[in-house]
Amino acid sequence: MTTLIWIAAALVVIGVYLSWTAGRLDRLHSRIDAARAALDAQLLRRASVAQELATAGILDPAASMVMYQAAHAARQAEEEHREVAESELSQALRAVFAEAPQVEAVRQAPGGEESLAELTQAVRRVPMARRFHNDAVRAARALRRHRKVRWFRLAGHAPFPMAFEMDDEPPAVLADRAGH
Amino acid sequence: MRIGIVCPYSWDVPGGVQFHIRDLAEHLIRLGHEVSVLAPADDDTPLPPFVVSAGRAVPVPYNGSVARLNFGFLSAARVRRWLHDGDFDVIHIHEPTSPSLGLLTCWAAQGPIVATFHTSNPRSRAMIAAYPILQPALEKISARIAVSEYARRTLVEHLGGDAVVIPNGVDVDFFASAEPRPEWQGGTIGFIGRIDEPRKGLPVVMRALPRILAERPDTRLLVAGRGDEEEAVATLPPEMRGNVEFLGMVSDEEKARLLRSVDLYVAPNTGGESFGIILVEALSAGAPVLASDLDAFTQVLDQGAAGELFANEDADALADAALRLLADPARRAELSERGSRHVRRFDWSTVGADILAVYETVAAGAASVAADERTSLRARFGLARD
Numbered sequence A: 001m002t003t004l005i006w007i008a009a010a011l012v013v014i015g016v017y018l019s020w021t022a023g024r025l026d027r028l029h030s031r032i033d034a035a036r037a038a039l040d041a042q043l044l045r046r047a048s049v050a051q052e053l054a055t056a057g058i059l060d061p062a063a064s065m066v067m068y069q070a071a072h073a074a075r076q077a078e079e080e081h082r083e084v085a086e087s088e089l090s091q092a093l094r095a096v097f098a099e100a101p102q103v104e105a106v107r108q109a110p111g112g113e114e115s116l117a118e119l120t121q122a123v124r125r126v127p128m129a130r131r132f133h134n135d136a137v138r139a140a141r142a143l144r145r146h147r148k149v150r151w152f153r154l155a156g157h158a159p160f161p162m163a164f165e166m167d168d169e170p171p172a173v174l175a176d177r178a179g180h
Numbered sequence B: 001m002r003i004g005i006v007c008p009y010s011w012d013v014p015g016g017v018q019f020h021i022r023d024l025a026e027h028l029i030r031l032g033h034e035v036s037v038l039a040p041a042d043d044d045t046p047l048p049p050f051v052v053s054a055g056r057a058v059p060v061p062y063n064g065s066v067a068r069l070n071f072g073f074l075s076a077a078r079v080r081r082w083l084h085d086g087d088f089d090v091i092h093i094h095e096p097t098s099p100s101l102g103l104l105t106c107w108a109a110q111g112p113i114v115a116t117f118h119t120s121n122p123r124s125r126a127m128i129a130a131y132p133i134l135q136p137a138l139e140k141i142s143a144r145i146a147v148s149e150y151a152r153r154t155l156v157e158h159l160g161g162d163a164v165v166i167p168n169g170v171d172v173d174f175f176a177s178a179e180p181r182p183e184w185q186g187g188t189i190g191f192i193g194r195i196d197e198p199r200k201g202l203p204v205v206m207r208a209l210p211r212i213l214a215e216r217p218d219t220r221l222l223v224a225g226r227g228d229e230e231e232a233v234a235t236l237p238p239e240m241r242g243n244v245e246f247l248g249m250v251s252d253e254e255k256a257r258l259l260r261s262v263d264l265y266v267a268p269n270t271g272g273e274s275f276g277i278i279l280v281e282a283l284s285a286g287a288p289v290l291a292s293d294l295d296a297f298t299q300v301l302d303q304g305a306a307g308e309l310f311a312n313e314d315a316d317a318l319a320d321a322a323l324r325l326l327a328d329p330a331r332r333a334e335l336s337e338r339g340s341r342h343v344r345r346f347d348w349s350t351v352g353a354d355i356l357a358v359y360e361t362v363a364a365g366a367a368s369v370a371a372d373e374r375t376s377l378r379a380r381f382g383l384a385r386d
Helices: A002-055 A061-076 A079-096 A100-108 A112-144 A147-151 B016-030 B073-086 B101-108 B125-138 B149-159 B172-176 B202-215 B238-243 B252-261 B277-284 B295-300 B315-326 B329-346 B348-363 B373-380
Strands: B002-006 B034-039 B051-053 B058-062 B065-069 B090-094 B113-117 B143-146 B188-192 B220-224 B244-248 B264-267 B289-292 B308-310
Touching: A002 A061, A002 A079, A002 A112, A002 A147, A002 B348, A061 A079, A079 A112, A100 A112, A112 A147, A112 B143, A112 B348, B002 B016, B002 B073, B002 B101, B016 B034, B016 B090, B016 B277, B016 B348, B034 B073, B034 B101, B073 B101, B090 B101, B090 B348, B101 B113, B101 B125, B113 B149, B113 B348, B143 B149, B143 B348, B149 B295, B172 B252, B172 B277, B172 B329, B188 B202, B188 B252, B202 B220, B202 B238, B202 B315, B220 B252, B238 B244, B252 B277, B264 B277, B264 B315, B277 B289, B277 B295, B277 B329, B289 B315, B308 B315, B315 B329, B329 B348
Parallel strands: B002 B034, B002 B090, B034 B051, B090 B113, B113 B143, B188 B220, B188 B264, B220 B244, B264 B289, B289 B308
Antiparallel strands: B058 B065
8 A cells, every 4th residue: 555655656746847847848938939039020120220221322322232132131031041041131231331431421321320220239139139049949959858858748749949040240340339 | 127136145245246236227227227136135234225135145155165145935935025026027137056046036937037147167066966956947047148258158168058248337437537646646556356365366466566666666556455454465575565555445436546546457366257347447447457367357458458468376477567567658558548448348338238138138029027836836736835
């Protein structure tokens, strides 16, 4: 009889532990969802500001076209091409704002100061949001690879989380924090 | 935004993390945010209106020194009440790996949590042992901030994952506009830090001082910080002891005036620094800085462009560099000018904007902070009793 009680007690403890682990995993998945939503918002914001600047007629026609093309592609990209399109937008931004005089020209234009502030904020926040997202992905992956999660299928049907890999290096002139 | 900040160390004891949290809270309040700071404090300590006491911290031996920590039922209950009353959009935990309030809050809360890692201590045995318990609490953190590239590297090595680097903030103009004091000017070297804490490096200066005085006998060393003054000068020949002036503990205003007055500020710290806020303050005041080449210091000084570096613990190198700088006013002016320009990135206007950007990034698309109900589920099974 005592053996049975012990077995029952052990099962209850294991059950509670597994349910707690499933809760942990669930929380990690919702953290990834929130981080991904935040990353999407920042990427969209960046593409919008870039497109706005490209169509405002402040930059020279060649730079405008390069930036418009990249921003448009980033906004319209299918999920599987998203990382490449966003990386290309980063490269385009770096190419257009390669020198300080370009930034100065934008600043002089009417409304340029605000646009530039928005762009600076966007290129600063994209890497942030991406780091937070990938950090959540790493934590979830570490837990999902664990035996207890695999054997008891605690993750259910949730897809295996993927990191968002892209080139998010901001243009050097905009990243220089000392100038502000 | 409603922001809850958790300070792990006692509010009664002055320290870098406490000052950082105080300045951050005041900066955010000035910008119109609602801020509440949960900190350990004695019940009779006068607290600023934005600080909520989490009870008295208990001194316990931890990690080789006596730390004042908060744990146990009472603290956990206060954390829960604070979370419940505050209804925060985001909470910002400092030093979440120290076994104190930060860890308790991490354990008890859910929702957008930001954490700042200040120290870059090598992984302690306690942390290795507690890792399986620590991990579920730490994985609730939505965004990690490291105070320097060096702190970020240790964090990534020990806990995995990634963090954004946001340096500690300083009110640059407060230091830049302080009035120099004439009696602290003219051939003076400044040192600020605990006298009896060897890691702050005063012994290195004392070893270098005889050579500096041999060449420039009028040099004075001004030391601000608490500790045993007689013991500090014990290694110095008696006739040189008069060249060392102890100012004791100084107020923020006096500190700023001291930094504005000295010809050279030395930071001979031998280790244990993950950021070096004092260097940033010295640069803000326009003091030429000579610092040991710790990783964290090298980074703050922009690889030596904003201040000179000497080989750590090498008193001769310190003496050489100090003599060279004291003899060369043009170089000192150049360092001061470069430092003042470089230090702008550490001003609260920049640092505060970055921290707010982190808050907004994690709070977007997430529910507000709440007490974690799962803990009470476990409590029902009798597994947790908080």
